[in-house]
Amino acid sequence: MHLAKILVPVDFSGESKKAIQYAIAFARQFGASIVLLHVVEPVVYPSDVGYGPVVVQVPNSNAIKRAKTRLSALGKKQAGEEILIDTAVLSGSPHVEIIEAAKTLKIDLIVIGTHGYTGLDHALMGSTAEKVVRHAPCPVFVVRKKEHEFV
Amino acid sequence: MKIKPTSKSGRVMVELDREDDKLMETSIKDDEAKAWPSPLKNILVPIDFSVSSKKALEYAVPLAEKLGATITLVHVFEPQIYPEDLMVGTEMDAVDVRWMESGKDMLDLLRQEKIKGGINSISIVTRGKPWQQIIATAKALAADLIVIATHGYTGLKHVFLGSTAERVVRHAPCPVLTVRECESNAAPTSKHQKYESQTR
Numbered sequence: 001m002h003l004a005k006i007l008v009p010v011d012f013s014g015e016s017k018k019a020i021q022y023a024i025a026f027a028r029q030f031g032a033s034i035v036l037l038h039v040v041e042p043v044v045y046p047s048d049v050g051y052g053p054v055v056v057q058v059p060n061s062n063a064i065k066r067a068k069t070r071l072s073a074l075g076k077k078q079a080g081e082e083i084l085i086d087t088a089v090l091s092g093s094p095h096v097e098i099i100e101a102a103k104t105l106k107i108d109l110i111v112i113g114t115h116g117y118t119g120l121d122h123a124l125m126g127s128t129a130e131k132v133v134r135h136a137p138c139p140v141f142v143v144r145k146k147e148h149e150f151v
Numbered sequence: 152m153k154i155k156p157t158s159k160s161g162r163v164m165v166e167l168d169r170e171d172d173k174l175m176e177t178s179i180k181d182d183e184a185k186a187w188p189s190p191l192k193n194i195l196v197p198i199d200f201s202v203s204s205k206k207a208l209e210y211a212v213p214l215a216e217k218l219g220a221t222i223t224l225v226h227v228f229e230p231q232i233y234p235e236d237l238m239v240g241t242e243m244d245a246v247d248v249r250w251m252e253s254g255k256d257m258l259d260l261l262r263q264e265k266i267k268g269g270i271n272s273i274s275i276v277t278r279g280k281p282w283q284q285i286i287a288t289a290k291a292l293a294a295d296l297i298v299i300a301t302h303g304y305t306g307l308k309h310v311f312l313g314s315t316a317e318r319v320v321r322h323a324p325c326p327v328l329t330v331r332e333c334e335s336n337a338a339p340t341s342k343h344q345k346y347e348s349q350t351r
Contacts, residue, residue: 001213018188022326025187029217125321133301133320133329134311139210142320142327143188 003030007107009098009132010036010071015113019143020078023111026141032108033084036075037101038067039094059091095131103137111141189325192220195294197285197319198258199226203300203332208265210330211298220295221271224262225288226254227281251276282318290324298328 008023010016023034042057067089075085090097102110112133115126133140153166196211198204208224215222228251233243258274266272277284289297299320302313312320312329320327 001210021186021188028186130317130320133317136329136331139331140329142323142329144323144326 001030003032003108005105005107005109006032006034007098007102007105007110008034008036009094009110009112009128010038010074011094011116012038012070012074013113013115013117015115015143015145017074018145019111019113020074022141022143024078024083026109026111027083033086035086035088035101035105035107036071037087037098038071038089039097040064040067040089040091041093042091064089064091094128095135098128098132099135099137107138109139109141110136111143114142114144189295191218191295191326193223193292193295194220195223195225195285195289195292195297197227197281197297197299197315198224198261199281199303200257200261201300201302201304203302203330205261205265206332207298207300207330208261210328212266212270214296214298214328215270216267221273222262222266223273223275223288223292223294224258225275225277225285226258227284228254228276228278229281230278247278251278282315282322285315285319286322286324294325296326296328297323298330300330300332302332 003026006023006027008016008019010020020034020036026032027034040060040063043060045056045058068087071087071089075087078085088101090101098110098112101107110132112129113126114129116128118126129142133142152168155164155166157164191214194211194215196204196208198208208222211222214220228247230247231243254276255274258276262272262274275288277288285297285299288294297319299316300313301316302310303315305313307313316329320329
């Protein structure tokens with residue numbers, strides 16, 4: 001079983017931090033490295049009326065900068081002794097960028113939480129997680145908020 | 152903890168309190184176990200005997216080996232419901248029982264074939280709607296992880312996630328590892344292409 005690279009999509013929610021914990025445990029057990037990925041959605045400007053229903057999407061550079069610092073801080077905090085943690089911030093549609101990154105980086109395992117920031121409790125599963133599971137090029141480890149606790 | 156001298160030279164007496172017992176018990180393995188938000192000791196693998204479900208098992212085995220987990224194979228037998236007009240007799244119940252027994256035999260064979268010695272495993276055959284039975288079994292066994300293939304026997308290729316796998320991922324009481332039949336090593340599409348098509 002070849003488990004060398006683990007991708008953890010992070011939106012800084014509690015669930016994504018739990019996903020990081022699982023990824024670290026996997027990495028420790030299997031000697032893998034981790035990539036933390038945060039995706040910033042671009043800012044959508046409605047264009048001039050004259051052009052019709054065309055929107056301009058611009059990468060949100062402020063959010064990207066903030067995310068980069070936050071993510072590397074998170075990576076350093078969680079990084080243990082031997083585990084290599086890389087961070088990346090991309091701009092675009094979250095599930096698309098996650099899947100593209102998994103293909104580009106030849107990821108062996110994606111660890112993702114069912115819910116993220118929006119955390120609609122009545123939804124059994126968030127839209128990003130579902131789309132990632134659907135289209136991922138590799139196995140996906142889906143972590144949920146409340147697992148059965150026997151403690 | 153108290154350290155007292157003894158009459159013998161080079162030797163001391165160490166008195167342990169109740170709390171110190173825990174100190175003695177902790178080993179490296181316990182530390183490793185604590186690293187997991189929830190230890191993965193009980194792995195459930197739904198099997199429909201398709202190639203992809205066997206692949207899911209191939210993922211579960213090295214995991215179980217590394218994590219010291221047990222593997223439970225579960226096969227769900229979906230009984231045929233015959234309309235009353237067809238006058239199918241009660242013998243069908245006996246046939247169902249036979250199917251389930253042979254299902255258990257096939258699971259046992261699969262266990263022998265794929266699961267190395269040293270890993271505990273059990274076979275379970277249940278009856279009903281696959282995704283419901285898988286979830287019920289996971290709850291009943293307090294499974295820590297479900298390893299399931301994205302597609303099973305029907306394997307509709309244009310569907311990205313089979314209906315059973317989708318429902319299991321949605322409703323599972325524990326983490327789920329989805330295993331794809333053929334990991335697509337398709338080259339990533341060009342980012343420019345995507346943005347271009349969005350702005351057009």
